[in-house]
Amino acid sequence: MRQIRRAAVIGSGVMGAQIAAHLANVGIPSLLLDLVPQELTAEEQKKGLSLDHPAVRNRLATEAIRRLNKLSPAPLFRADYAKLITPGNLEDDLHRICEVDWVIEVIVESLEPKRQLLERIERYWHEGMIVSTNTSGISINAMVEGRSEAFRRHFLGTHFFNPPRYMKLLEVIPGRDTDPAIVEFMRDFGTERLGKGVVLAKDTPNFIANRIGTYGLLVTVEEMQKGGFTVEEVDAITGPALGRPKSATFRTLDLVGIDTFVHVANNVRQNVTDPQEQRAFEVPEAIQKLVERGWLGEKSGQGFYKRVKQNGQRQILVLDLDTFEYREQKKIASSALEASKQAKGAAGKAKALLQGGDRYAELAWNIVKRVLVYSAEKLGEIADTIQDIDAAMRWGFNWELGPFELWDALGLVETAERMRAEGLRLPSWVEDWIAAGHRAFYEEKDGKLTMPVNGKPEPVRVPAGVIDLAALKKAGKVIAQNTGASLIDLGDGVACLEFHSQNNAIGPDILTMIEKSVAIAEKDFAGLVIANQGKNFCVGANLMLILMAAQEGDWDEIDLSIRQFHRAMLALRYSQVPVVAAPHRMTLGGGVEVCLASSRVLPAAETYFGLVEVGVGVIPGGGGCKETARRVAESVGPEDDLVPALARMFQAIGTAKVSTSGAEALAMGWLRETDRVVVNDDLRISAAKAEVLRMAEIGYTAPPKAKEIRVAGRDGKATLQMAARSMWNGGYITDYDLHIAYKLAHVLAGGDVPAGSLVSEDYLLDLEREAFLSLCGEPKTIQRMQHMLATGKPLRN
CATH class of the missing domain: 3.40.50.720 (NAD(P)-binding Rossmann-like Domain)
Known part of the structure; x- marks a missing residue:
């Protein structure tokens, strides 16, 4: 081979x-x-x-x-x-x-x-x-x-x-x-x-993504100049409102390099033979002028945007293409933009924008219709399938929807009628497809997605090993569900627990489903996968619920929540069938604790993993401290000093360090040698399923209940607290950071018992729960929680 x-x-x-x-x-x-x-x-x-x-x-x-x-x-x-x-x-x-x-x-x-x-x-x-x-x-x-x-x-x-x-x-x-x-x-x-x-891709100028992406950027500039729009107006329209990245049009050009863009555009113009297409790839005078001045974007410090410092504050100015001077950005008021913001999903947002009825909606439509038609014209020339064109734009330009997916979302037949009415000529294959009675490019037939290939519906290519949870749910494979999570049958005796709360934050509904899923898996399945296909695996516990209870002084409610979290994590850890967690991207706080409680972890390469609770004024409260102490004890010999290994984990938790990849999470000590990274996120769930089956086949045995865990005790606690105080003396952490660090050291070291003492799992969980509860009562913790919910950023008070 x-x-x-x-x-x-x-x-x-x-x-x-x-x-x-x-x-x-x-x-x-x-x-x-x-x-x-x-x-x-x-x-x-x-x-x-x-x-x-x-x-x-x-x-x-x-x-x-x-x-x-x-x-x-x-x-x-x-x-x-x-x-x-x-x-x-x-x-x-x-x-x-x-x-x-x-x-x-x-x-x-x-x-x-x-x-x-x-x-x-x-x-x-x-x-x-x-x-x-x-x-x-x-x-x-x-x-x-x-x-x-x-x-x-x-x-x-x-x-x-x-x-x-x-x-x-x-x-x-x-x-x-x-x-x-x-x-x-x-x-x-x-x-x-x-x-x-x-x-x-076919061997044509600029292949697929750069061919269509460059055309779309040039069309955008042309329509902008026709309608008298400004740089910031265009970027407001051609960003997330249209299912595109926040960098939209001109910020993207600044990031790519305006000279690079000119080179790419010229490459097409010089290597195509159609005079109309050659004209379409002529670089506008304004962009040529930027290159002549050396205003090439980020790499030269200015392009369509320029970062400056005024009155002690950083500001991003925008280029006025009429005067070629930089000015402050203006706010944009648009009913179409507002409608797009209120809509859900990329398809809904784009549809709301394009049907918004104001001048911004008209600009968006004038850009989109030309890109859709051009993409259809290039089928067969730059790629053999609409799937390759759509995928190239999603993966290469970070569009949420490729051209043909967007066309379907807007309504193929309806938009085609509008295009014809406005004088656009559609490619013959599109007209023939519609005439044959098709109302979309992608259609479902016998449970499979099809697309036009040589005028006939052919199955969309799905790489081996790709599992689509949404498709499984649509096919009726849901075993159990509530508002926060679903248990889905992956086939071959494996079930998948999928989180789908807002931001996949863990609340009582997800904790309930964890316990229920383990019970169902133990009875009816070979094992359980925990994974989802959301933006992030899990950003932690539901902070809003904790904050509301803390503000009301409802300590019993918080105590019950922690106990439920501990119970759910113990159910995962001692499950009689293997549990494989397959996290991706942001995996923070409670998301990490779910992984630590699982039998195996198969993170995506792009997994950003860390216990970050100190950023909201608490310590890990879902078993994360207990599990850290247990893993440290198991990682060294029975007579070896626990403190060096414990200090590394103490620093990682105390500074809210997050791994920059799944591989770094392994190096940091969060993952074990039996865990492995899955490089292609699309194959993550199938890899986890295969791991469950492999573990079940060789005879998986649940770990014995941890009756005794060796801890560093009061001497280790003193060492950890001394390290924290050294950081405080150096000005690296605040007074309140030090206060939290002392609590964290107390729990990780096992409290005030003698060094090397053997303690129970319940004892460590009680220490964790007590420290978490006490910190929830602190005003500065309340401030941190409020700030995180309001801004998405930690407060260093």
Whole structure:
């Protein structure tokens, strides 16, 4: 079977280094090669190095690797993963590519240098080695003119979007001679190993996402100028109101780089033959003017927006395209925008905006209708399926709905009638599809989603292993449910507990469903998965309920809530069938406690994991402190000192540290060696299901009840409190942070018992509950809770 065990990345610029970083993230070592410098730096001269010294010759790649851990957002899941990248240079080390399975070319976006490099690569190429180019729009076929047939069979485009770790899209672009088996392998490899959303693009200028995205941006500027709209008005319309990112149009251009956008637009204009399309990709004079002035966006400090400091406060000014001067942003009043804000879901918001009836609704419609028609015109030219086009725009530009999904949401037949009435000509295949009686592009047939392929409904491609909870619920697979959660039958004897409260915050309804789900799973299933497909796994306990009870002084209510939380977590921990938690993205507070109580944890790569309760003035109260103390005791020998390991966890909880990835959560000690990271979030639930079945097959046995847990006691508590006081003395924490830290130290160390004492699980839970309750009665905790609910940010009072 074909495998990629080792890779080489040629070109250590921003993209090359970050592609190497993402390979490291998934455990693939790589060579990172670049040019040999022709001049010494001042530092190299000071060290007495010569141009022949290896440190000088490898400098470009070495510095690129060093920069990886300084970038934000971080390209690496963990800082130490950088050791999987080996620096080198093209003169001394190109021959080493014969050792790898995949070579990725990531040099300057220019055809001739790429051709020359591929000629050199072929000298060391061996049968079976895959070679790809990370180009954003240069012809794949043109690059390999003159290369051997065997080399061309193994060559294709692999266009990563920037930054490679975070952007899901990977466009795979076969050449005329690329072996179909290699295309299929790269699609599967990109999905399963790299965690990408892979689309197959045709070898056309700018492929799929950049072709449609650039067209949409140019159309937006054109319609803006026609209607006399301002930059901030356009961004208000073309952001979340239309199911697009908050960066909307002009903020996106600033982030991408206005010069980069111009390069991409010019690439299409110079390589298409239709005069009308060439005109559509002409860069507006205003954007050309920005490039001439060097106002390129974020990288130059100003573009369509500019950050300034006025009267001691930071402010973002906006560019007036009439005067080319920066001014304060104006507030926008629009009934269509308000209607969009009130609507639910991307489809509802877009529909409300476009039907809003004011000038902003008209602007949105004038942009959208042209993008929809253009996308339909390009089907068959840039991609074979509407699914690939939609996915490319969702994954590459972070649209919530792709063009055809949006068209369906607005009503295919109704919008088509409106377009015709306004003089737009629809592609013949769309007219034929509607004439055949179809009222949408995506339709359900025999329980499966279909789409038009060559004029006939064909099943939408679903990668192996993708489980859609919404589809299962629609198919009647719900076993039990309440307002906060549902228990869903995943098939093969596995059930899934899905949270669906607001923000997936844990309240009494979810706790009730946890206990109920464990009881049902123990009776009728091989095991239980805890996962959902919301924006975040769980942001913690329902803070509003706790705050209301604290303000009313209803301590009995809070006490009952904590006891219910403890009972639910113990039900998970001692379940007679395996429980596998599969968290993703924000997994905080109570969400972490659910994971700690589970038999296994399979986090998505992008999981941000931490006990952050100190930010709202309390300590973990759902068993998190008890579970931390237990895990620390189990992680060291029976006679070893508990304090060093306990101090690390104390600091993480006391500073509300959150992991930057699932892999870092493992390194921080929150996860165990038996837990593992799932790189592709789409495969997270199926991986958890498979883990349940594997554990059940080998004979899962529930852990014995923890009768005795060794604790650090009063001596350990004193050490932890001393560390907290040192931070306070240094000005790192506030007086109230110190007060909370003392409470936390008391619980984690097991109170005032002698060091090394053996205590019961119930004893630790009682300490936790008492500390949590006492902190809820503090005015500064009330202030922290109120501030978090009002602003979403912690208060350092």
